Amino acid sequence: MKLRWSHCVLYVRDLDAMIDFYRDVLGFQVSDRGPMDPATPDGIQLAFLSQVGSDHHQIAFAPVRGDGPSTTLDHIAFRVDSLDEVKEMADRLAADGRVTEVSPVNHGNAWSIYFPDPEGNRIEVFCDSPFHVRQPQLDGWDLSMSEADVRRATEERFGSEPDFMPMPDFLTRHRRTHGD
Ligand SMILES: [Fe+2]
Structure with a gap:
């Protein structure tokens, strides 16, 4: 078994601003965006981004972060x-x-x-x-x-x-x- 890098998911505050930056500057495309809970389509939306054909998403955003520390990730x-x-x-x-x-x-x-x-x-x-x-x-x-x-x-x-x-x-x- 080999564990190969696939993706990470970040908690974010401003989903649109994060999508804009990762798309405009880093070159990602949004592969999907939709509600976390299908029963509440107007609820929290997740977004999935990729720039390679091999992965539906390399990074995804979950806009559920409060005003705490900006990140729990080193890089x-x-x-x-x-x-x-x-x-x-x-x-x-x-x-x-x-x-x-x-x-x-x-x-x-x-x-x-x-x-x-x-x-x-x-x-x-x-x-x-x-x-x-x-x-x-x-x-x-x-x-x-x-x-x-x-x-x-x-x-x-x-x-x-x-x-x-x-x-x-x-x-x-x-x-x-x-x-x-
Ligand atoms: Fe590194």
Whole structure:
């Protein structure tokens, strides 16, 4: 048995504002929206969002949160294919303006940005780096850096870690212990 990431559901305060942000900025589409209790169609509405054909929803919203802490979640993370796509997301956020705190983080094995959604849930958008390095690792990077710059900085910062190696080598070792 393998448990593969499927989705998360967030309690939200403002369903429409959350849908707008996840659709307009992050690129999701609403796959379904409907009452939590079919017997009361005008009651609380849930919304389901996805941007991949393989999953009806990757994230869903349940608008039942009060005025307590903004979130009980550390972060949710989405993988993209390249550093350019990470930067593209940062550009989208800057152009959109709803989110102003975008933090680039270099984990050594992943190049990320972190930012809050409109209700304070932290989101990570990352691409894999070509390297493995023992986790956790946190370093900064600058959105103006080229991929070659980030790669060089990653080798300089993490290259002396005992477990630093090309990602394919790590995956070969990892599959030996975890399976495909
Ligand atoms: Fe993460």
